[in-house]
Amino acid sequence: MKNKCISEPQKKSTKRLMLWTLLWVVSLSVSTFGPKFIWNENTTISLIAIIINTGLGAGMIWANVKHFTVLDELQKKIQLDAMGIALGIGIVGGLSYSTLDIANVITKDAEIGFLVMLISVSYIIATIIGKKRYA
Amino acid sequence: MKNRLKVLRAERDMTQADLAQELEVSRQTINAIEKGKFDPSLPLAFKMSTLFKLPIEEIFDNSASE
Structure with missing residues (x-):
């Protein structure tokens, strides 16, 4: 089928x-x-x-x-929710990471790659959770 | 929101995939609406109303949220 x-x-x-x-x-x-x-x-x-x-x-x-x-309306909602979560985590996590660098709590410089990875992973996880929620 | 979508679909011998195709949405969306996990938009509710030839209030039961 x-x-x-x-x-x-x-x-x-x-x-x-x-x-x-x-x-x-x-x-x-x-x-x-x-x-x-x-x-x-x-x-x-x-x-x-x-x-x-x-x-x-x-x-x-x-x-x-x-x-x-x-996308249909449910798919749009799932994507929008996932983007909102990823954006929130990206801003909060990214600024915390930057502050750790400024305060010299971490030895290495804050890298933009970390932020991209954080946003990507949180977006993927949030999308999977959204799809499971409405399955 | 409670609804009679599953019953109405069964009465017309339609699968979720058939209904999804008629309404131009995904099967997941039909499943989520039937289970009351997702409330459709007004345009989609009107599409259902037209398809089943029933007023919206005979498809959806809003009494629980009143």
Whole structure:
């Protein structure tokens, strides 16, 4: 039996979002590691790579916004709740982490990567909990 | 909110997937509404009303929340 839980427009939208996200992640890796390992700290190439990465990031945001339009009302609610939780945890956790650094409680400098990871993990967990809640 | 969606669906020999397709929502949404875990929006409630040819108050019972 054909799975009707995900409609054709949703499948198409999910694939488009995955493609944009993949392109953005790859371009981010190139922009981050390229200066050291590929183009020997050439500023012009670094700038071009960062501009491309930012452009692909804008494309990913657009794909995410379009993806929201094909979700039904419950799916939108689950996503909105998860985003709210992830944003809250990101702000509170990120500022606490930054304060730990300023107060010299932690020996290493606060890294933005930690904040991105915290937001991503909390978003994934909140989405799973939301899906389970309404299952 | 309590509702008669499951009964109305069964009377018409429809599965949750069939109803979801008719209303252009996911099967999970139909399941959540039937179990009273999620209240549909007014446009979706009107779609149900049109589909079952019944007034909204005969599909949903708001007495518990009054």
